[in-house]
Amino acid sequence: MKINKGSWVQIHKIILKPEERSPQVPEDTKKVPLEMWVKGLLEEDAEIGAEVTIRTLTNRLERGTLVKVNPHYSHSFGELVPEILEVSRIVKSYLGDEDYA
Numbered sequence: 001m002k003i004n005k006g007s008w009v010q011i012h013k014i015i016l017k018p019e020e021r022s023p024q025v026p027e028d029t030k031k032v033p034l035e036m037w038v039k040g041l042l043e044e045d046a047e048i049g050a051e052v053t054i055r056t057l058t059n060r061l062e063r064g065t066l067v068k069v070n071p072h073y074s075h076s077f078g079e080l081v082p083e084i085l086e087v088s089r090i091v092k093s094y095l096g097d098e099d100y101a
Contacts, residue, residue, distance in 0.1 A: 003069050007042045010071040011064030038062045
């Protein structure tokens with residue numbers, strides 16, 4: 001499938017192979033490559049798996065393997081901790097927020 005120039009995409013790139021990692025990093029870290037995933041706008045028409053150049057939102061050019069079209073952000077701050085809701089209510093009441101008094 002052809003992805004058009006200017007599409008929002010994600011690339012992947014190996015920055016350091018395991019044997020190139022610093023000796024100061026932990027043993028388990030030394031066993032894996034240092035990888036980079038970057039999102040940006042495609043500089044030329046391409047297909048998934050091709051080596052491409054993208055322009056990031058900070059106007060930086062990066063080169064890597066095209067892995068995804070229209071990537072989304074999927075991070076989270078984890079599961080709800082109910083105690084935090086209670087602590088928030090208590091703190092706001094001490095600060096004089098009448099909605100929580």
